[in-house]
Amino acid sequence: MGRLILRRGGTGGLLVLASTLLLFLAGEMMPGDFASKLLGASATPETVEALRLSRGLDASPVARYLGWLGGLLHGDLGLSLTNGREIGALIASRLGNTLLLAGLAAAVAVPLALALGTLAAIFRDSWIDRAVLVLTMVTVATPEFFFAYVAIAVLAVELNWLPSISIPRPGMSVWEVLQVLVLPVLTLVVTSTAHVARMTRASIVAAMDQDYVGTAMLKGLPPGRIVLRHILPNVAAPVSAVVVMTLADIVVGLIIVETIFAYPGMGQLMVDSVAKRDITVVQACGLIFAATYIFLNMAADMLAIAFNPRLRTAR
Amino acid sequence: MSLHDLAAPPLGAPGLARLPVLAAAAFCLACLAAAVAAPLLAPHDPADLVALPWQPPGDGFLLGTDQLGRDMLSRIIWGARVSIGLSAAITALAFAVGVPAGMAAAVLGGWADQAMSRAVDLFMALPPLILALLALSVTGTSLVTLTLVAAFLAALRVFRLSRALGLDLATRDFVDIARLRGEGTLRIAACEILPNAAGPLIAEAGLRFVFAFLFVASLSFLGLGVQPPMADWGGMVRENAGALNYGGIAPLVPAAAIALLAISVNLLGDRAAGGRTSR
Numbered sequence: 001m002g003r004l005i006l007r008r009g010g011t012g013g014l015l016v017l018a019s020t021l022l023l024f025l026a027g028e029m030m031p032g033d034f035a036s037k038l039l040g041a042s043a044t045p046e047t048v049e050a051l052r053l054s055r056g057l058d059a060s061p062v063a064r065y066l067g068w069l070g071g072l073l074h075g076d077l078g079l080s081l082t083n084g085r086e087i088g089a090l091i092a093s094r095l096g097n098t099l100l101l102a103g104l105a106a107a108v109a110v111p112l113a114l115a116l117g118t119l120a121a122i123f124r125d126s127w128i129d130r131a132v133l134v135l136t137m138v139t140v141a142t143p144e145f146f147f148a149y150v151a152i153a154v155l156a157v158e159l160n161w162l163p164s165i166s167i168p169r170p171g172m173s174v175w176e177v178l179q180v181l182v183l184p185v186l187t188l189v190v191t192s193t194a195h196v197a198r199m200t201r202a203s204i205v206a207a208m209d210q211d212y213v214g215t216a217m218l219k220g221l222p223p224g225r226i227v228l229r230h231i232l233p234n235v236a237a238p239v240s241a242v243v244v245m246t247l248a249d250i251v252v253g254l255i256i257v258e259t260i261f262a263y264p265g266m267g268q269l270m271v272d273s274v275a276k277r278d279i280t281v282v283q284a285c286g287l288i289f290a291a292t293y294i295f296l297n298m299a300a301d302m303l304a305i306a307f308n309p310r311l312r313t314a315r
Numbered sequence: 316m317s318l319h320d321l322a323a324p325p326l327g328a329p330g331l332a333r334l335p336v337l338a339a340a341a342f343c344l345a346c347l348a349a350a351v352a353a354p355l356l357a358p359h360d361p362a363d364l365v366a367l368p369w370q371p372p373g374d375g376f377l378l379g380t381d382q383l384g385r386d387m388l389s390r391i392i393w394g395a396r397v398s399i400g401l402s403a404a405i406t407a408l409a410f411a412v413g414v415p416a417g418m419a420a421a422v423l424g425g426w427a428d429q430a431m432s433r434a435v436d437l438f439m440a441l442p443p444l445i446l447a448l449l450a451l452s453v454t455g456t457s458l459v460t461l462t463l464v465a466a467f468l469a470a471l472r473v474f475r476l477s478r479a480l481g482l483d484l485a486t487r488d489f490v491d492i493a494r495l496r497g498e499g500t501l502r503i504a505a506c507e508i509l510p511n512a513a514g515p516l517i518a519e520a521g522l523r524f525v526f527a528f529l530f531v532a533s534l535s536f537l538g539l540g541v542q543p544p545m546a547d548w549g550g551m552v553r554e555n556a557g558a559l560n561y562g563g564i565a566p567l568v569p570a571a572a573i574a575l576l577a578i579s580v581n582l583l584g585d586r587a588a589g590g591r592t593s594r
Contacts, residue, residue: 015437015440018437019441022449026450026453029453141525141529142574142577143536143570143573143574143577144533145536145570149556149567153559153564153567156559157559158562164559251442252442252443252444259537271537271538273452279452279453282449282452286449290441290442290445294440297440
């Protein structure tokens with residue numbers, strides 16, 4: 001098992017490395033020269049040249065790629081192409097915001113999805129099951145902005161309970177920050193629960209057809225106890241994997257949700273930077289998103305291997 | 316399969332179970348008609364300023380007016396052409412590349428299969444939206460880039476499915492027999508394997524269409540997709556977002572159209588694939 005998990009970890013590392021190469025190559029494909037773009041049209045050739053030398057831009061692409069990688073490892077993300085600021089400082093203030101939003105969304109979405117999926121499986125074919133099925137079918141195909149705007153129209157404008165844009169300011173109390181975060185968290189929760197709920201239901205329903213469940217029923221155990229004590233431990237593997245994959249979805253869903261609510265996080269920074277064609281910031285944000293996504297998917301596979309003995313020897 | 320078969324209720328379900336499928340089919344047909352016959356169906360020119368901005372629905376304008384005072388219904392109808400046309404083009408492109416590549420990987424095997432499959436693994440390990448944002452920041456907002464990136468992303472999944480179908484079908488007896496008849500690899504792929512893979516590929520086309528449709532809508536919503544004066548439904552949501560602050564519902568009209576079409580196509584695809592996939 002250890003070897004398989006290590007191998008999956010190695011693949012994850014390789015994927016992150018490959019994505020740095022992809023991001024670097026994208027930067028190379030940008031037309032124009034970094035130094036003259038950063039300094040603007042009024043810069044003299046001497047200052048452009050000096051910047052090129054000081055940032056190592058005259059080196060070969062291979063040397064620059066390695067230099068960029070080395071910088072990343074030391075936490076140096078480089079300079080923004082449009083305003084010349086340190087990208088590290090630009091991101092630092094936003095990373096915390098994004099983690100807060102993602103963490104809250106996951107803390108609500110995961111238990112909710114597990115509960116819905118389990119309920120639907122226990123009361124299979126009842127109205128609860130149908131309601132969950134319809135709900136997941138609708139939410140899985142609906143874009144984030146639809147829910148967000150319905151929520152804004154009702155909760156923010158009509159009822160005036162919550163703010164329609166979500167900008168936490170310094171000096172706000174914890175209660176005020178939470179209030180600001182309700183709508184973006186709600187949007188992320190609604191759009192991310194469907195997969196986990198469906199997978200939980202499907203796994204439990206499949207486990208219900210196993211012999212040990214029949215034995216438990218013949219012993220006269222109540223259905224709730226059979227699900228909690230006999231079935232749930234056996235569906236831990238697929239469900240925990242899909243939970244972690246959903247965290248990866250939340251990370252990417254953030255990009256759109258932050259833009260909707262003008263929330264000052266990494267996703268909004270990335271979208272703004274794409275519009276401004278600030279490739280160095282796009283590279284840094286893209287790497288953080290991609291690495292998180294790859295890492296979470298890797299963790300999902302590792303969990304699946306650790307939970308399921310049958311996966312340990314396969315392949 | 317006829318519409319009647321699609322709408323047949325699952326065993327033991329009440330007759331009402333048919334209703335959502337019929338509604339989904341009707342909505343899909345209406346959107347398709349809007350896309351095809353936009354100039355005939357739209358009551359106003361989509362660029363004409365016909366009333367004050369953000370008029371509520373009713374009163375001569377069935378869905379109200381947009382942020383400049385243009386007729387929302389007419390813009391939805393013309394927007395259907397952009398949204399659906401673009402998504403259909405992306406899906407077609409993805410299949411035109413993905414199916415031959417996947418079949419080739421299955422038939423050729425060896426290093427060619429390895430190289431293609433590992434490359435696909437790499438790109439599928441990255442979040443799709445990040446790849447699109449990266450490409451768009453290199454070229455600037457461009458419909459060509461968006462179409463190519465979305466088609467590429469959809470083609471990855473089509474490749475995987477085609478390769479798996481190809482590998483499975485290549486071991487069947489009728490392929491061996493064709494080989495014994497002396498048919499070439501290309502002919503076997505086109506005449507023996509492809510027709511037998513058609514069912515799953517058609518089901519996949521529905522899924523890829525919804526992916527492309529939502530992907531384009533999201534990027535247009537972010538301001539990185541279809542640019543004004545051209546408008547797709549995602550772009551219309553963005554343009555009208557400000558109405559919410561004045562108690563209007565203008566952005567909800569195109570947003571609801573997007574959600575309804577995606578749900579409808581999924582529902583029809585699900586039923587065509589033989590009922591609820593979760594069972």
